[in-house]
Amino acid sequence: MAYATLAEDLKELHHPKSWVGKYIWSQDHKYIAVQYMMTAVAIGVVALVLSDLMRLQIGFPGSVGFITPEAYYQMITMHGMIMVIYLLTALLLGGFGNFLIPLMLGARDMVFPFVNMLSYWVYLLSVLILVASFFVPGGPTGAGWTLYPPQAILPGTPGRDWGIILMLASLAVFIVAFTMGGLNYVTTVLQARTRGMTLMRMPLSVWGIFVATILALLAFPALFVASIMMMLDRVLGTSFFMPALVSQGQLLGYNGGSPILFQHLFWFFGHPEVYIVALPAFGIVSDLIATHARKNIFGYRMMVWAIVIIGGLSFLVWAHHMYVSGMNPYFGFFFATSTLIIAVPTAIKVYNWVLTLWKGNIHFTVPMLFAIAFIFTFINGGLTGLFLGNVSVDVPLSGTYFVVAHFHMVMGVSPILVIFGAIYHWYPKITGRMWNETLGKIHFWFTFLGTYLIYFPMHYLGLLGMPRRYYEYGHTAFIPDTAHYLNAFITTVALIVGAAQLIFFYNMITSYFYGPKAGGNPWRATTLEWQTPTTPAPHGNWGPNLPVVYRWAYDYSVPGAPEDFIPQNVPAFGTSRNHKT
Amino acid sequence: MAMAVAVAVLIVGSVLFHLLSPWHSTPLASNWSSIDNAVTVTFWVTGAVFVAINSFMVYALIRYDRRRGGQATYEPENAKLEKRLTLWTTVGIATLLAPGLYAWDKFVTIPDNASIVEAVGQQWEWSFRFPGKDGVLGTADARFVNENNPFGLNPNDPYGKDDVLIEGNTVHLPIGKPIKMVLRSKDVLHDFFVPQFRARMNLVPGLVTYFWFTPTKTGKYEILCAQLCGIGHYTMRGYVIVDDQRTFDAWLKKQPTFAQAVASR
Numbered sequence: 001m002a003y004a005t006l007a008e009d010l011k012e013l014h015h016p017k018s019w020v021g022k023y024i025w026s027q028d029h030k031y032i033a034v035q036y037m038m039t040a041v042a043i044g045v046v047a048l049v050l051s052d053l054m055r056l057q058i059g060f061p062g063s064v065g066f067i068t069p070e071a072y073y074q075m076i077t078m079h080g081m082i083m084v085i086y087l088l089t090a091l092l093l094g095g096f097g098n099f100l101i102p103l104m105l106g107a108r109d110m111v112f113p114f115v116n117m118l119s120y121w122v123y124l125l126s127v128l129i130l131v132a133s134f135f136v137p138g139g140p141t142g143a144g145w146t147l148y149p150p151q152a153i154l155p156g157t158p159g160r161d162w163g164i165i166l167m168l169a170s171l172a173v174f175i176v177a178f179t180m181g182g183l184n185y186v187t188t189v190l191q192a193r194t195r196g197m198t199l200m201r202m203p204l205s206v207w208g209i210f211v212a213t214i215l216a217l218l219a220f221p222a223l224f225v226a227s228i229m230m231m232l233d234r235v236l237g238t239s240f241f242m243p244a245l246v247s248q249g250q251l252l253g254y255n256g257g258s259p260i261l262f263q264h265l266f267w268f269f270g271h272p273e274v275y276i277v278a279l280p281a282f283g284i285v286s287d288l289i290a291t292h293a294r295k296n297i298f299g300y301r302m303m304v305w306a307i308v309i310i311g312g313l314s315f316l317v318w319a320h321h322m323y324v325s326g327m328n329p330y331f332g333f334f335f336a337t338s339t340l341i342i343a344v345p346t347a348i349k350v351y352n353w354v355l356t357l358w359k360g361n362i363h364f365t366v367p368m369l370f371a372i373a374f375i376f377t378f379i380n381g382g383l384t385g386l387f388l389g390n391v392s393v394d395v396p397l398s399g400t401y402f403v404v405a406h407f408h409m410v411m412g413v414s415p416i417l418v419i420f421g422a423i424y425h426w427y428p429k430i431t432g433r434m435w436n437e438t439l440g441k442i443h444f445w446f447t448f449l450g451t452y453l454i455y456f457p458m459h460y461l462g463l464l465g466m467p468r469r470y471y472e473y474g475h476t477a478f479i480p481d482t483a484h485y486l487n488a489f490i491t492t493v494a495l496i497v498g499a500a501q502l503i504f505f506y507n508m509i510t511s512y513f514y515g516p517k518a519g520g521n522p523w524r525a526t527t528l529e530w531q532t533p534t535t536p537a538p539h540g541n542w543g544p545n546l547p548v549v550y551r552w553a554y555d556y557s558v559p560g561a562p563e564d565f566i567p568q569n570v571p572a573f574g575t576s577r578n579h580k581t
Numbered sequence: 582m583a584m585a586v587a588v589a590v591l592i593v594g595s596v597l598f599h600l601l602s603p604w605h606s607t608p609l610a611s612n613w614s615s616i617d618n619a620v621t622v623t624f625w626v627t628g629a630v631f632v633a634i635n636s637f638m639v640y641a642l643i644r645y646d647r648r649r650g651g652q653a654t655y656e657p658e659n660a661k662l663e664k665r666l667t668l669w670t671t672v673g674i675a676t677l678l679a680p681g682l683y684a685w686d687k688f689v690t691i692p693d694n695a696s697i698v699e700a701v702g703q704q705w706e707w708s709f710r711f712p713g714k715d716g717v718l719g720t721a722d723a724r725f726v727n728e729n730n731p732f733g734l735n736p737n738d739p740y741g742k743d744d745v746l747i748e749g750n751t752v753h754l755p756i757g758k759p760i761k762m763v764l765r766s767k768d769v770l771h772d773f774f775v776p777q778f779r780a781r782m783n784l785v786p787g788l789v790t791y792f793w794f795t796p797t798k799t800g801k802y803e804i805l806c807a808q809l810c811g812i813g814h815y816t817m818r819g820y821v822i823v824d825d826q827r828t829f830d831a832w833l834k835k836q837p838t839f840a841q842a843v844a845s846r
Contacts (some may be wrong), residue, residue, distance in 0.1 A: 156769075247769075260788070337678060354638050358637075358641045359654040360653045361647050392685040396613075396616060396780075398807070399772060456595060457604075465776025469809045472815060474816075478607045564653070
C-alpha cells in the first residue's frame with residue numbers, strides 16, 4: 001500500500017496566518033483552483049469579445065471601421081490560441097484539476113503545494129505576456145493560431161515584429177507553468193489517495209484529468225521545442241523551419257529548413273491537446289450524469305479503459321491535420337485508419353452516457369441540462385470528425401468552414417458546456433452558496449440552442465467550399481448570396497450568445513453574496529468532495545481524520561439502501577451491493 | 582420534458598436543414614466522383630447514427646424523468662451489450678473507412694499519361710508553367726528569382742529553355758486529360774483550392790508538392806488560396822479555364838517560353 005505513507009501523514013499543517021497568505025500567495029489547492037479559474041475566465045472573456053468582433057466582419061463585412069485585415073487576422077489568432085490554451089487547458093486542468101483531485105481522492109492537498117502555487121503565478125505571467133502583445137508596436141501576431149512558418153515570422157503577416165515573439169515566449173512560459181502543475185496532479189493521484197481509494201474506485205472526473213495531464217506532460221514539450229526553434233529562426237536567423245525563400249521580392253538568408261517539420265511538431269502537440277481538453281470534460285460529464293440521473297455510470301471499467309485507450313491513440317493520429325500539407329501522401333492510409341479507430345472507444349463513451357440515463361431517475365437540474373446538451377453537441381461534433389479524419393473525404397473540406405464548425409462543436413462548445421455544468425455543479429462546494437436556478441436555466445437555453453444555431457449551419461458553408469480565414473469574400477462565382485445571409489444570421493446569433501453570458505456572470509457574482517446557503521451535499525452525491533466536514537472545505541480539507549473509502553464512486557439507487565446514494569466513505573453494510581471494483 | 586422536446590426538435594431540424602438547405606457541394610467538374618461518393622456515404626452513415634442515438638436519448642429523457650416517479654435501476658455493467666455495441670461500431674467505422682481509403686488510393690496514384698502543369702504561388706498571386714515540348718520542367722530555385730526571372734528557373738538547365746511561362750493569374754487546361762498539378766511556392770505556404778475539382782494540395786516553399794485531377798467540364802473556375810499566407814490571403818485568387826483541346830492548343834501556342842522571355846527582356 002504505497003499510498004498509505006502519504007495518506008496517513010499526520011504532520012501538522014501550516015495554516016496561513018495572513019489574508020495575503022490565504023488568498024494571494026495561497027498554497028491551498030482550492031484557492032489555487034479558483035485563481036486559475038478566474039484568470040482563465042477573464043482571458044476567455046477577451047477571446048469571446050474577439051470572436052464577436054470577427055463575426056461582425058464575417059457577417060457584415062466592413063461594418064466596423066477598425067476591423068482592418070490586420071486586425072481581423074490578429075483577432076482570429078488570439079481568439080484561437082486563448083481559447084485552446086489559456087482558457088480550456090488552464091481551466092480544466094489548472095482549475096478543476098486542482099479543485100477536484102485532492103478533494104475527490106481524500107487528500108489534504110496536492111503533494112507539492114509550493115510548486116502548485118508557483119504553477120499558478122507562472123501561468124499568470126504567461127497570460128500577461130500574451131496580453132502585452134496587444135500593446136506593442138504592430139500588435140499581436142496574426143499568423144493564425146497554428147502559427148505556421150514561414151509566414152508567421154515574415155513581413156506580410158501582422159505582428160511580425162513583436163507579436164510573434166511575445167506569443168512564442170508566452171507559450172514557453174505557459175508550458176513551464178503547466179509542467180509544474182501537471183507533475184503535481186499526476187503525483188498526487190498516484191501517491192496521495194486516501195485509504196481504500198484504489199485506482200478503480202476513482203471518480204471518472206479524476207480519471208479524465210489524470211490521463212489528460214499525462215498526455216499534456218508528453219505533448220507540450222513538442223510545442224515547447226517548436227516555439228523555441230521558431231523563436232531562434234525569428235530572432236537569430238536560424239533555419240529550423242525556413243527554406244530558401246524570396247519574401248516580397250527579397251531573397252532572405254534562410255536555407256534548408258522545413259516548414260512541414262513545424263507542422264509535425266505542432267500537431268504532435270495539437271492533437272493530444274484536443275484530448276487534453278476533452279478527457280477532463282468526458283470525466284466530469286460522466287459524474288454529472290450519474291449524480292443527477294441518480295444512477296451508477298454505466299460500464300465504469302469500460303469508461304476508464306476508453307479514456308486510457310483514447311489517450312494512447314491520440315499520439316498516433318496527429319498527421320490527420322496534415323493530409324493536404326504536402327507531406328508524403330502515403331501517410332494518409334495510416335493516419336486515416338488510426339483516426340477512425342479512435343472513434344470506437346469514443347463512441348463507447350457516448351453509448352455509456354446515454355445508457356446511464358436509461359432506467360435512471362433523471363433530475364433536470366441546471367448541471368444536468370448542460371450535461372445532456374454536451375452529449376447532443378458532442379455526438380454532432382464527433383460524427384463530423386469522421387468526415388475530416390477519413391483522408392479523401394477531408395480533401396475537399398480541409399481549410400473550409402466545415403473544419404471551423406467541426407472543431408468548435410467538438411472541442412469548443414462541448415467542453416464549454418461541461419465547464420458550465422461543472423461550475424453550476426461544484427459552485428455550492430466552492431462557495432457554500434447556491435445560485436439562482438431560473439437565471440441558470442435562461443443562461444443554459446441561450447447557450448445550448450445558440451451555439452447549435454451558430455455551428456450546425458456553418459458546416460454547410462464549408463461543404464459549399466468557403467475557405468476559412470478570409471477577411472472578406474468579395475465576388476466569388478460559386479458562393480451564392482444566400483451564403484452571405486447565412487453568415488449574417490450566424491453573426492447575429494453569436495452576438496446574442498455572447499451577451500447571454502452576462503447572465504451567468506451576474507448569477508455567479510450575486511449568488512456569492514446573496515445566494516441561499518447550500519449545505520454540504522446539495523446534490524446528494526457519493527463522491528468524497530461532498531463529504532467534507534465543513535463547506536467550503538477548510539485548509540487541509542478533512543479536519544483531523546482523513547476519510548476512508550469503502551466503495552466505488554457510483555453507489556446510486558442501490559437496492560435496499562435507505563437513500564438513493566451511498567457516499568464512498570460509508571462502510572459496507574448488509575443490504576448494499578458493492579460493485580466488484 | 583423541455584429538454585427532450587428541444588433535442589427532438591434539433592434532431593428533426595438538423596435533418597430537414599440537411600435535406601432542404603441550398604448550401605451543398607458545388608457541382609463537380611473533375612473526375613473525383615469517388616471523393617464525392619465517400620462524402621455521401623459518410624453523410625448517410627453518420628446521419629443515421631446521429632438520429633438513432635439522439636432519438637434513444639430523447640426517449641430515455643421522457644421515460645425516466647423523475648417526475649414520473651420510480652427509482653433508478655442499479656446496473657453497473659452489461660458485458661454482452663457493451664461487446665455488441667463495440668462490434669457494431671467497428672463495422673460502421675470500417676464501412677466509412679473503405680470508400681475513403683479506396684478514393685485515397687486513386688488520389689496517390691498518378692496516371693502514367695498525366696500531363697504536367699506547374700502552379701507557382703507567392704504573396705498574393707498565382708503564376709503557371711508548362712513543361713514545353715520536351716515534357717520536362719526545368720529546375721528552379723529561390724536563388725535564381727529576380728526581375729527578369731520571376732519563376733526562378735535555373736538559366737543553365739537545358740530542360741527549362743522550352744518551358745512555357747504564364748505570368749497572369751489565369752491558366753487554361755484541356756478537358757478530359759489527367760493533369761498532374763505540380764506546386765511550388767516562392768515564399769510561404771499556400772493552397773491550390775478549386776472547390777469544383779475537389780482535389781487540392783498545399784504549396785510548400787523548399788518542396789515540390791503535387792496532386793492530380795482530370796477536368797470534366799469546360800468553364801472558368803476560381804482558385805482560392807486556402808492556407809493562411811499573410812495579410813493579403815483572402816485576395817489571392819486565380820482562374821482555371823477548362824477548354825476543349827483545340828482552343829487550349831491555340832492558347833498555349835501564344836504563350837512565351839522561358840528562352841523567349843529572357844530574350845525579350
